[in-house]
Amino acid sequence: MQRRNFLIGAVSTAIGGSALVGSGAFTSVQADRTISVNTADDTDAVLAIRADSGANATEYVDTSGGTVSLDFTSTDSPGDGSGVNANATTVFDDLLNVENQGTQAVIVGHRQNFGPQKGALYHEDYEDGSITRVGDVPGEFDEVPSSIGSPDNNITNLDTASLKNLAVLEPGDVLEDIGFFVTPGTNPATDFIDGQITFTAGAEPSNIGL
Amino acid sequence: MGVGATATGGSALLGTGAFTSVEAERDVAVDVAGDDEAFLRLGPCTDTNDDPRPNGDYVVQENGLFGISLSDDNSDVSGDGVNSEALSRFHNVFEVCNQGTQSVCVDFAVDVPVIPNGADVPDRYDFEDGDLAVVFYRGDDPDDPINVDDLDPDRSGGFPLEVGECQCVGLEVRAFGFDTGEDLFEGAQLEIFADADADCSGSPPSNPPDEPGGDLEITYADSVVRSDQGVKKGGDSIDDSQRDDPKNATGNNNEFFSLGFKPDDSGGFEEDGGQLVVMFDSDDELVQRGFDTDILDIETTNGRSGYPEEKALVEVAGPGTNGDFVELGTATNKASDGENTFELPAEPINKVRLTDRTDPSIHGSGSDGFDVRAVGGYTRV
Numbered sequence: 215m216q217r218r219n220f221l222i223g224a225v226s227t228a229i230g231g232s233a234l235v236g237s238g239a240f241t242s243v244q245a246d247r248t249i250s251v252n253t254a255d256d257t258d259a260v261l262a263i264r265a266d267s268g269a270n271a272t273e274y275v276d277t278s279g280g281t282v283s284l285d286f287t288s289t290d291s292p293g294d295g296s297g298v299n300a301n302a303t304t305v306f307d308d309l310l311n312v313e314n315q316g317t318q319a320v321i322v323g324h325r326q327n328f329g330p331q332k333g334a335l336y337h338e339d340y341e342d343g344s345i346t347r348v349g350d351v352p353g354e355f356d357e358v359p360s361s362i363g364s365p366d367n368n369i370t371n372l373d374t375a376s377l378k379n380l381a382v383l384e385p386g387d388v389l390e391d392i393g394f395f396v397t398p399g400t401n402p403a404t405d406f407i408d409g410q411i412t413f414t415a416g417a418e419p420s421n422i423g424l
Numbered sequence: 425m426g427v428g429a430t431a432t433g434g435s436a437l438l439g440t441g442a443f444t445s446v447e448a449e450r451d452v453a454v455d456v457a458g459d460d461e462a463f464l465r466l467g468p469c470t471d472t473n474d475d476p477r478p479n480g481d482y483v484v485q486e487n488g489l490f491g492i493s494l495s496d497d498n499s500d501v502s503g504d505g506v507n508s509e510a511l512s513r514f515h516n517v518f519e520v521c522n523q524g525t526q527s528v529c530v531d532f533a534v535d536v537p538v539i540p541n542g543a544d545v546p547d548r549y550d551f552e553d554g555d556l557a558v559v560f561y562r563g564d565d566p567d568d569p570i571n572v573d574d575l576d577p578d579r580s581g582g583f584p585l586e587v588g589e590c591q592c593v594g595l596e597v598r599a600f601g602f603d604t605g606e607d608l609f610e611g612a613q614l615e616i617f618a619d620a621d622a623d624c625s626g627s628p629p630s631n632p633p634d635e636p637g638g639d640l641e642i643t644y645a646d647s648v649v650r651s652d653q654g655v656k657k658g659g660d661s662i663d664d665s666q667r668d669d670p671k672n673a674t675g676n677n678n679e680f681f682s683l684g685f686k687p688d689d690s691g692g693f694e695e696d697g698g699q700l701v702v703m704f705d706s707d708d709e710l711v712q713r714g715f716d717t718d719i720l721d722i723e724t725t726n727g728r729s730g731y732p733e734e735k736a737l738v739e740v741a742g743p744g745t746n747g748d749f750v751e752l753g754t755a756t757n758k759a760s761d762g763e764n765t766f767e768l769p770a771e772p773i774n775k776v777r778l779t780d781r782t783d784p785s786i787h788g789s790g791s792d793g794f795d796v797r798a799v800g801g802y803t804r805v
Binding site: 241242243244245246247248249250251252253254255256258259260261262263280281313315316317318385386410412416417421 | 459463464466478479481482489490491492493494495497500501503504505506508509510512513526528534546558575595597599602603604605606607608611612613614615616617618619620
């Protein structure tokens with residue numbers, strides 16, 4: 215019993231000690247710390263948007279201004295075409311890729327201000343299994359209305375694609391071979407004036423307006 | 425085991441038995457802890473298991489000091505920064521914890537950049553050019569912003585932390601109209617103040633950015649100090665009472681004053697065109713706001729979309745700057761609704777100097793530079 219009391223005494227001493235030390239903490243603390251938030255080119259940013267490698271990307275993708283833009287109205291060389299064929303579906307594959315350079319897994323998609331009928335971005339990255347989808351149902355792509363034309367799967371339009379088919383990128387994952395298709399009757403020179411594609415990525419569906 | 429070990433240490437001391445006197449030297453220890461272990465912990469946001477949350481990677485520790493880095497200096501993330509012309513949100517980046525012994529109120533302050541006037545902000549957002557470019561918010565809720573305008577834990581913008589309690593903070597970055605590779609904060613420091621004696625129990629003041637609040641009211645320039653009007657691009661003088669009377673820039677009405685261009689000796693134009701200095705009376709001096717943005721408002725004629733850009737350099741002076749003019753930025757006719765907003769660097773301010781910086785090469789011969797319609801801000805009643 216003596217020993218036990220003694221132990222209790224010792225323990226309470228220890229607590230007293232810590233209470234003493236702790237009483238100095240703290241009435242007020244004021245500290246100045248650094249904060250930096252840099253803007254980066256699309257190619258280096260949190261959501262990196264880059265031109266793919268290959269002829270189509272070279273021809274139709276412009277990354278010079280720090281932000282990516284697409285221009286399908288003409289070709290420079292070697293051909294001298296000035297637009298897509300009328301009444302045909304034109305597919306431009308391998309234009310862009312998107313990398314998650316953030317800190318957590320995100321769902322990636324896009325929105326476009328020229329409606330869903332004239333064309334859309336799509337990608338070709340599910341087939342080899344390298345990319346997970348929200349629903350993770352390989353091979354079962356959404357049936358896109360035939361009026362939107364081909365290719366009829368893997369579009370990344372958040373307003374028309376089904377959530378379960380959207381790509382999920384872990385940090386460091388790249389969604390490769392993103393292309394764009396133009397539906398019959400669409401004239402890129404006029405129908406996409408001031409056209410904007412907005413890439414959107416977020417950890418939860420609610421973060422990307424779904 | 426932990427308790428036993430402590431007790432053994434204690435018993436060795438206490439167990440020496442009877443003694444006449446003991447003389448012992450003891451150190452007074454004031455350890456400087458790293459920010460992550462200090463009484464006021466500043467570190468990556470952690471979850472309920474004390475594991476860091478993903479966006480805690482944007483917190484850096486250098487020599488024990490906490491910092492926030494969304495840049496290529498941060499080796500924990502592969503991105504070099506936020507996308508330009510994009511809205512980015514980062515939930516739960518850093519946390520402040522009270523590891524002391526009494527409850528405290530915590531407040532932040534940082535000189536937050538403003539979205540440059542004329543920046544192309546998509547209509548779908550509820551902010552526009554002239555608004556804050558970075559907004560801090562509690563945890564993962566952008567609808568619960570933290571006022572970082574000035575440092576005052578008493579002010580109800582501050583938040584309470586009980587002993588052992590933490591608050592995670594996220595940030596929204598509205599990177600529109602900035603150059604790529606630019607640090608939005610330009611070296612500004614994040615000031616953090618925790619005070620046990622403060623009272624932050626009240627609800628935050630409701631003071632929407634567009635309305636004066638409390639003892640503040642909107643005011644406009646009262647008089648013209650100096651006017652040095654330029655000419656039209658073609659060389660003709662601006663002989664038009666609707667455009668050449670500098671008093672048109674005072675008050676708040678639809679009349680305006682055109683700054684004009686300044687031809688140089690070699691057939692071109694000086695960089696600085698026409699100039700106007702307006703003044704606020706002593707009972708009308710511009711002040712900063714304790715909540716939200718301060719706002720110096722340079723209003724211009726609302727140009728037709730497609731009309732070339734007209735610009736003016738904006739500088740302010742007053743007792744708050746010891747009379748020296750301080751550059752604030754550039755006003756443009758491309759600003760939303762023709763309203764250019766700037767943060768005041770000091771208060772009070774009583775002079776505003778506008779110097780034309782319009783690029784003549786994009787204008788026709790009849791053009792006459794930036795139109796000053798009104799110069800306004802907030803004054804204390």
